[in-house]
Amino acid sequence: MECHRPRGRILMVEDEEQVRKPIRLNLTKAGYEVLEVSNGAEAIMVMEADADAVMIDTILCDIRMPRASGLEAITYFREHYPSVPIVVLTGYPDVELAASLMKQGVLDYLTKPVTREELLTVIERCVDQHGLFSTHQ
C-alpha cells in the first residue's frame, strides 16, 4: 500500500472510549490523523503546548464531559484559534444550544448516533475549508 500524507489532522475531544474507538477507526481509515483527548482541559493543553507544531485542521468536540466542559473549550478555541473549524458531536439534541453554538462560529452540530457518511462528509468539508484559509499544506 502506498503511504499518503494525512488528509488532515483532527483533534477529537471526547470522554468516552466507546465513542472514541469507532471515530478513530473511521477517520484513520479515511486517511486522517487523529489526536485524542478526553476532556476540554486536556484539549486546551494540547493546543497550547505548541500551536505551530500541532496544526490542527478540525476540532471534533463533545459537549458534556467531566473537567472543563466542551462549551468552555469551544469558547477558548474560538478566541485563540478562530481559523480552526469546530464540529460539535453531542449525545443530546438541544436546538437552543445548537443555535448559540452556530452563532459562536461552530461549523457543524452532529447528534449521536451519527452515520459514518454524515461524519466523514462534515469532517471533509471542515478540513477543506481550513485548507483554504491556512498556509500550511
Next chain:
Amino acid sequence: METPLFTMRYGIPLPPQGATAQREGCKQAEQALWRAYHETEKILASLPSSILIVNGEHQIIYANAVASHHFGFENCPLVGHSLFEVLPIPPDQWNRLTVDVPSSGSPAGHPLHDGEFETHKRVYQYRLFPVALYGADEAQTGLVISDITEQKQLQDQLIQAEKLSSIGTLVSGMAHEINNPMYGILAMAEIILEETDPEKIKEYAHDIVEYSKHVAAVVRSFACYARPASGDQKMEIDLNERLIEALKMVARNPQFGDIKVVKDFAALPPLWVRRSEIDQVFVNLISNAAQAMAGHGCLTLTTRLDTDRIAASVSDTGSGIPKANLTRIFDPFFTTKDPGVGTGLGLSIVFKIVSKYEGTVSVDSEEGKGATFTVHLPVMKLGRKEAHDGVP
C-alpha cells in the same frame, strides 16, 4: 378616702357599693361593658381570619363575623351547630390534633396544631388554640382559619417547575448516556460491514455486545429512578439489620475484595418504612464506598440514636471526593466512573428516597482521605405507624 368607682376583676368592672353610687355606677359599668364588648367584637370582626370556638361536644359557641361570612348558612348563625356540619374537617383528624392541646392555660410556648381542609374550591388552614372562657368548666378549643388558596397554588407551581427541571436534567442525561453507546453500536456495525479480517470482526462484535449491555444498564437504573418498587408495602424494620443485609448484597460482588468491615451499632427503635427503599439507600452508599476503595481498605458502618433522629453512616478509607465534585455528586448522571461501571444515578436515588422520608443525607470527605456519608432519619415521623400514614 374616696371609694374607687369601679373595682376591676377579670378586666370587668364590678359595681361599686352604696345606693346612689350603685345606680350611677351601674349605668357607667353597663356602658363600659358594652363598649368593651363592641370593641372586642370589632377587633375580632376585622381580623382577616375566621375565628371559631367550640366546646367539648364540638358545638360552636362563638364565631366571629368573618367566620359567619365564609362558612355561615343564609340567615342562620353558626353558633349552636356542630363544627363538623360547618367545616369539612374529618373527625378523626380533629381528634388527633386536639388530643394534646392543653385544656386550659395560655397557648404561649405551646406549638399550635394545624390542619387543612378544602371547601368551595378554596383551601383553608386552621390552627388550634386552647381557650379557657370564664365560668366554663369543660375544655374549649379555638380555631383560627385562614384562606391559603393562593399560597398553595404558588407552592404547586414551584413544585411543578422543580419537577420539570429535574425531568429535563434526567432526559438530557439519559439521552447522553444512551446515545454514546448507541453511536458505538451503529459505528462498529458499519465498520464490521467493511472489515475482512475475522479477528478484527470478532473484536468489534465484542465491543457491540459491551455497548449494548451498557444501554440496558442505563435503562434499568432509569426505570428504578423513575418508579420506586411498587406493590412494596411499608413495614417495621430494624435499621441495623438492613445495614447488614445491604452489606451482604454488596459483598457478594467479587470486586469487594478483602475490604475489612467494622460495625458500630446502637440499639434503635423500629422504623415504619418501605424496606426496599431503605435497602436501596444503603446498597448504593456501601457499593460507592467499596468502589472507592478498589478492594482494599476499611468500611465502617455506624448507627446512633439522637433524641429525635437516627444517624446511620457509611465510612470508607478510599479515594475520597475532590472539593470541586462535592456539590455535584448528588446530581443525576454525575459520575467519575467508566461507562458500564457507573451511571451516576446512585446518590441521586439515595437523596430522593431520604428526602421522601423527611431525612437528610450529608457527606464529609477530602480527596485521598476517604469519605463518610451520613443519613439522618426522623424517629418521630417514621417511628409510629399511624403518624406516617399520610406520607406517600
